Amino acid sequence: MATRGSLHHNLGQSLADLATVIRPKLTVVDATRILLRNGPQGGNVDDVRRFDTLIASADPVAADAYATTLFELEPGDIEATVAAFEMGLGEMDLARIKVVTA
Amino acid sequence: MRRKVSKLSPSRWRQISQLVFLGFFLFLFVKTDYSGSDELTWAVNILFRIDPLLAVTAMAAGKTIIALMLPAAITLALTVLFGRFFCGWICPLGTLIDGSRRLVERSGAGRERDGRRFKYYLLFFLLAASLFGLPLAGYLDPFSILVRGLTFAVHPALDHAATSFFTLTYQHGPAWLNIVTEPVYAVLKESVLPFAAKVYGLAVVSLLVLIAVLGLGFFGRRFFCRALCPLGALLALFSRYSLFRLTGGSPECAGCRQCRTVCRMAAIDNERNIAAAECILCLDCLPSCPKSLIHYGWGRGANRGEAVDLSRRAAIASLAAGMLSPLVLPSRLLARHADPQLIRPPGACAEEEFLGRCVRCGECMKVCIGNALHSTWLEAGLEGIFSPRLISRIGYCEFNCTLCGQVCPTGAIRRLNRQEKHATIIGRAYIDRNRCLPFTDGVPCIVCEEHCPTPDKAIKFREAEVANSRGETVRLLQPYIVGELCIGCGICENKCPLSGEAAVVVTAAGQSRESSGTTIYGY
Helix, strand or coil, X not given: CCCXXXXXXXXXXXXXXXXXXXXXXXXXXXXXXXECCCCCCCCCHHHEEEEEEEEEECCHHHHHHHHHHHCCCCHHHCHHHHHHHHCCCCCCCHHHCCCCCC | CHXXXXXXXXXXXXXXXXXXXXXXXXXXXXXXXXXXXCCCCCCCHHHHHCCHHHHHHHHHHHCCCCHHHCCHHHHHHHHHHHCCHHHXXXXXXXHHHHHCHHHHCCCCCCCCCHHHHHHHHHHXXXXXXXXXXXXCHHHHCHHHHHHHHHHHHHHHHHHHHHHHHHXXXXXXXXXXXXXXXXHHHHHHHHHCCCCCCCCCCCHHHHHHHHHHHHHHHHHCCCHHHHHHCHHHHHHHHHHCCCCEEEECCCCCCCCCCHHHHHCCCCCECCCCCECCCCCCCCCCHHHHCCCCCCEEEECCCCCCCCCCCCCHHHHHHHHHHHHHHHHHHHHCHHHHCCCCCCCCCCCECCHHHHHHHCCCCCHHHHHCCCCCEEECCCCCCHHHCCCEEECCCCCCCCCCCCXXXXXXXXXXXXXXXXXXXXXXXXXXXEECCCCCHHHHCCCCCCHHHHHCCCXXXXXXXXXXXXXCCCCCEEEEEEEEECCCCCCXXXXXXXXXXXXXXXXXXXXXCCCCCCHXXXXXXXX
């Protein structure tokens, strides 16, 4: 059993590794409100932006990659996304992801 | 045949009252817990507020009227009217002492009469000591003893037993068994088990004190109530003049002294006079009298019974001891320099008033959702045992929680609203660069900053280029504390991923309850 501390070393790779143990069938990202700064505990209401958006995908990497754009970041900025992509767990290239808006 | 509707005996009515109040007490006790809401509706502090011993000693120590404790006056007024019914009919510890009697009583235990006076001396000592600056009443108050023992030891033990049992049935039991056991466990968790499994400082000590009080029954029935309980002694001073009372045998009664034999409080003397001060109205003597001479009623002018023969010398000595013993307090080390590890709950009064008001009931520790508050041992001196302190490595003070101030019966911890709570500084953190990973090992770690709950984070970063343990140069973030923003909640110390001591530590420096804490650096 890995401890909380050991899982947090090299966090991006550890998160990607988790997806090989528990393989998600459907990944849902709740982006009703997103916290832009000072997370994850506390922070300020001013740091919250309201998107009222739900992202769902059968590809966990694609879901994360798209969610990254809400923060005005690139998928390549997120270690866990890059690590998972390199392990072949999903797609992170936004050009190759089809976004269907419902 | 209609007479079959049997009349309950007087002592049966008393037992029913005892059970009802014990049930009410246990209901309040279980309700004194977080249940998902920021506000508590019921808490056992209601019972502490009708406790005149704690009311008088807390007010004497604080030299002030504590409005929260005024309901205790009702208890005194009712005692002047009806006698010491509180001990016999209401007190949940008294009920447990009665209930455990058959387990502990030595056969042929006497009705020790001389011991009765000791509780008065104890009361005089506690009253004088509280007034002169040494508040100790919470150590001996029956409610405090009971609630501490139950909170710190008995309730967690029950929880552990239930969890172990139902984990066993869940993991190893057949499916048909789980159809029964799982709903039972769910109901228990919902109703009587604590919200979360917690740890408590001085759990074993508190349990031993409670067991010792019950175990004193070895020396005779209601030994604690008869010889030690200072609340009983205070009520006795009032019930001595009660308007309603039991009147017993006259010189004309047969002199069988059955009443004297059954009396658990040794309240009846050889001439069958019933001492209103000692009598707790258990009413066992009523059916014992072959001539049915004993009755309860208007007692003006009736024989008051033999009062406990207090030695004037001992009474004065107890008062003097209470007045004089506080004189040694200013010569202790902590009078000059308080223990910086001693962090009090948010809203706590300044130390001296805090200890004067704190009745050591343990309710704040019971409701603390971070499991951060624990019994102090000797860190605050002899008079500080069982008072609450924050131990960040065990738990942290939740930023939005105000429960401890809601349950404190005396206002030792003030009731804060959320804005006040956010602004209350209970201590301040510092970073130990000899242990902190980004400083010592060049390993990136931002855990403390992530958890810091203040809107403008009290932990910020400086970017630095350091050599790690392999000699490589790495760029990383090194945390530092912004003193003006830190409120000392302790979540950083609690969550620091290092094993053993944390690399970020909270001390009481800068706490807002002491006037010296108004500047960040204490000067």
